Amino acid sequence: MADINKNSKEYKKLVKKxxxxxxxxxxxxxxxxxxxxxxxxxxxxxxxxxxxGLPLNEAGPLMSVSMIFIGGLLTGLGVYDRIAQYAGAGTIVPITGFANAIVAPAMEYKQDGYVLGLGAKMYNIAGPVLTYAMLSGFTIGIIKLIFA
Structure with missing residues (x-):
């Protein structure tokens, strides 16, 4: 038992070093x-x-689409990943991080084909988030319908 603790401590020292x-x-x-x-x-x-001259209620969604396009383009060019190395969560939280979460797996699995690669794996990261968002929106809509 003493050897296990000793090895564990040595391992932690090595990792820290x-x-x-x-x-x-x-x-x-x-x-x-x-x-x-x-x-x-x-x-x-x-x-x-x-x-x-675009009204604000139309400019907002157009800005979102533009930011998703920019995030996807920068991911495709390999720039977004370099920015993310330094910024960390600063690139994950904005809507450009969503674009990165869709485009990066699509690029990675493209060589496996369009159906079994790109189509099946593109939503590996963002799929659960999209599913949760749709389910939450549906649930809140039902609650609002019942109680409002």
């Missing part, structure tokens, strides 16, 4: 700044659309 130390504050700051920058880009798109 080999694993680079990460600053949680630095990670938080980068996620906040990059996530905020993504939000600013979305707001700039919305403002430019409303400046062109």
């Amino acid at each position: 080999v694993h680079p130390s990460q600053s949680k504050f630095k990670n938080f700051l980068l996620a906040y700044l990059i996530g905020g920058l993504i939000a600013v880009i979305g707001e700039l798109i919305t403002m430019s659309l409303t400046a062109q």
